[in-house]
Amino acid sequence: QKEVEQNSGPLSVPEGAIASLNCTYSDRGSQSFFWYRQYSGKSPELIMFIYSNGDKEDGRFTAQLNKASQYVSLLIRDSQPSDSATYLCAVVLNAGNNRKLIWGLGTSLAVNP
């Protein structure tokens, strides 16, 4: 089982719809969860982070965390064509005294006008 799993997509949604991106992780002890957005040919950009169970909202973005089920999701409301990008889920894996950021393979999102 991969440590961080994402559906590679592409996920295609119409403009104005809600895009839902999901991520599951294997380490029950993980405490920190991040969503990075990467446009084609550009570098990753942090858009959301979440540490506690529940929802965290920032503008059109909502991150949802369920530690019991070991999943974290990202909702994008009122999707815009400019949201078309790859979304990378990253989870901190605790291994003894070491912390390591484990990346999913990313989900490609296409928002169609």
Place this chain on the structure above:
Amino acid sequence: DTEVTQTPKHLVMGMTNKKSLKCEQHMGHRAMYWYKQKAKKPPELMFVYSYEKLSINESVPSRFSPECPNSSLLNLHLHALQPEDSALYLCASSQLSQGRVNEKLFFGSGTQLSVL
């Protein structure tokens, strides 16, 4: 200033060349990172510097040599690379929390490296 600046943006080098990638940040971050990214793959950690000291080396071949001259600068020296080393090389920085790396990373725009 919330930028991480990387130079050069593009680099083509032969397998016998020596070149260096440079990275600079002025956000006061005390952790700096080198990542390698291949097309359609996530970033792959290479090195982490904390307080200008190398804290993590992810078993990177010695043909890659990192250097952190001060808290704002990070270099990656390249020598005798192989064609499979062609990739996007990303520099990132972050704050340290209680001496531990904080995974809220700020990435530079990257150097697209081609090894012929």
